Structure formats: structure tokens, C-alpha cells
Amino acid sequence: MSDVSGTLTAVISCRCEIAPPSLLLRVAERGGRDARDAALRTLLVSAALRSRRTALGATLRRFGLSPADLEFLPAQAPATGPENTVYDAAGGEEEALPGRRVRGTDDPPTGDAAVDQAFDGAAATATFYREVFGRDSIDGRGLDLVSSVHFRRRYDNAFWTGDQMVYGDGGGGVFVPGGLTRSLAVIAHELTHGVTQFSAGLEYRGQSGALNESFSDVFGVLVEHRAGYVDAASASWLVGEGILDPSLGGALRNMIAPGTAYSGDDQPADMDAYADLPADDDPRNDNGGVHINSGIPNRAFAEAARTLGGRAWETVGPIWYEVLTGGRLAPTADFAACAALTVTVAGERYGESSAQQDAVRGGWEAVKVRLPADPR
């Protein structure tokens, strides 16, 4: 899209709309290369001007693009904050997204629990990132919050598409009906995949993928901790507590005791039990263990937070946030690189040999991730 940005900028300054979107879409899909490019540029710009950078999801997906391709557009005015909109997918699949608009930023609750929980969870997550870290929404530039609920039938999952949240209703044997929107930690986990997408961009495979998952768990529980005024000592460190089918167990993950959250939980608690899986096309291998080995950095964080006590979002949370968003964590970072950077950042923020740095170092030592030698 880099060559597109100049043209788009020029079109933005023109602010002209020359054809209805339906016609432009037909041209973009069926026209020759030049006509297709011109129609696509006009579509994106007119949509961006008309409805901010938000509801472009369907158009972007259609052409294999993401909101990151619109980075050159001006950020939204911080005073306005992101719009928060929930859509009803009414059992539809990917092509039905986002669905029918059912609640906007200033609208009252709808009475549909999934709609209202998705709305409240997105708002709580955006508020957390703004008030704790000064981050303007998911991308740091005011990206509007778009959620779709009632995706497919009995769909046992929630995910971030790259530009919006999607929630199933559960009830397919893994999640209790309504469980996926009931958990603030799950909502914040998924939205944090968006934060990672727009910051470190951790590749979703192997150890970088496990770090991607872990950052989502970390900030997922921190959003929940802050919303419930839970301190590190009394926290359960469970992700998605009480939303699994009772036959499976109590939670999706246990950050302080990985491998104990549900029947069949195979997360390792330290590097001795690291699952060395190939990042191949076998779904059993979990992209190289992204949901399995994430237990290791999860526990490092929880151990550090427990050592320091108090509010984890104010103690260790800012260190992890700086590591994720500060521009120094490579997309292919492994556990050792991430661990070393957390120790460095802790030293920068709180001083070398500070209690915070020692706690972070202790967290990684507990999970047996190799750290650079302590200079003391």
C-alpha cells in the first residue's frame, strides 16, 4: 500500500465523492488493474472521511488489507475518543461481518446480554489503556472499537480479525452459553491482540507467538484486576474464570500455576517442560505451541507481580507495556529476548537493582528462562 498512500493523500485533499460505494466495489472487483486501484483508493478514502477509520473492516478484508495500511491517515482527535459500536452477526459467518448495527457509543443498553457485555468490555479495555498507559485505543491513534456478537451458531470462540472483535455464543461443548462475552479478561485478551498487532507485531508462531498470547493474557487479567480493584496477592490469576463448560474445568489458563486450569490443560510451568512443537499446518501443534508455552511468560509475570504485591497494573504492568509497545521487542523475539528487555526496562523505570527489577528477574528465574548475568 505504500505507493497507494500518496495517491490517497491527494484524494483526501480533494474530498470528492464521484460514485456510490456499490458501483466502486463493482469496479474494484471487475475492472482492469488501473480502474481497480483507482476505485479501491476512492472507496477507502471516502469511507475514511465518512465514518472515520473504523468501519472499514469489511472493505479492507475484501482486498486483503488491514487498518495498518491506513496509517498515513490523520489520527482522530483525542478529545473525541474511539467510537464503540456493536453489531449483530445473527449467526452469520465471516462474510456477514460486521452485521447489523445494534448499539453505538451513546446508545443505552439493548437488553441483549452479549451486545451489552461486548460493549462494556470494549469500553473498559479502552479506558484501561487510556487511563493507565495513556494509549489512545487499540492502535494508539484512536481506532474505533467494533464488535460483532452472535457469530455463527454455538460458536465456541472469540477472536480479533485484525480490525474488529468477534464473539460466538458458546454452548458448543467448550464454553457455557454466553460465556465468551461474560469474561472481561477474554474481551481484553482479544483486544490486546490488536494492541500487539499495532506495536511489537509479534509473529504468531513459536516463542514469539507464545509471547503474543501471553501479553494478551497479562493485559486481559490486568483489565479485570483494575475493574474489580483486585490486588496481586488476592488475585486468582485465572484467565476466563467460570466460563468453560463445567465438565472441563474452572478457567482457560492459570497464570500462577500453568497446567492446572482445566482437565487436559498441558501448559508447562517452566522451561524444563517446554513443549517443542513445530509451527506447521497440523492444528494439534498450535502454531508451535503458542497457547501452550505461553504459560511460561504468564507465570513469570504473575510471580513478579506477587513478589511486589499491590496493584499489578501499576507495578509490573507498566514494564510489560513498555516492552510490548516501546519499539525494542522484535516481531520474532523469543522468551530470552523478552525477559532481558523486561529486566532492562525495569532498571530504566525504577533503577538498577531496584525491588521492581529484582522481582522481574525473579519471575523469569522461577520459570527457568535464561537471563543475562546480574552485574552485581
Next chain:
Amino acid sequence: MKVTVVRAGGVAGMVLTVEVDTGELDADATAQLTGLVDACEFPDVPPAATKGRADTFDYELAVEREDGAVRRARFGQGAAPPGADALVTWVLDGPHGHRRIGR
């Protein structure tokens, strides 16, 4: 004929395996399953990869015929080959499968 669906990933990161054996089905269910299998394509070249999307599902679909021949397809959510979505849904959501959670 035995049809096995493995679904992995998602926010839970669990591996769900569901197996259906026509030897355990009545005639109607066998006809439904056979029709879905016959309508399903198993391309030599996998569909466009959707790997790398956080917390979406990944699937493996395997059909084992009575003569032991096995056809297999692996694909990400939203990238199923023609006919595979309907077959996967019938196996996962129907009442006929043996379900197991675990790798």
C-alpha cells in the same frame, strides 16, 4: 467409513477431536454423511493460508474409507475447501460423534 475432525486454537487453545463412524449410524445419518463427504473437495494444494490470525480455529478433516484409503485436508477458519465447512459442522455439532479434548 470413519470421519475425524480436529479443531484446535481459539482463545482457549484446546484441541477438540470428534470422530464419527458410519458403522454406528442409522441409514439416514449414513446417507447424510456420505453425501457431505462426496460433496467435499480435498485439494492437493491447501487453500490460501490463514495462519497467523490470533485465536482463530485451525482444522484437520480426515475421511477413512472401508478400504483403508485416507483423504485429509488441513485449513484455517474461513479458508475451508468447498464442502468442508458443511461436513465439519455436521460432525462437530451433530449428535453422532465421539468427542475428546486433548492433544
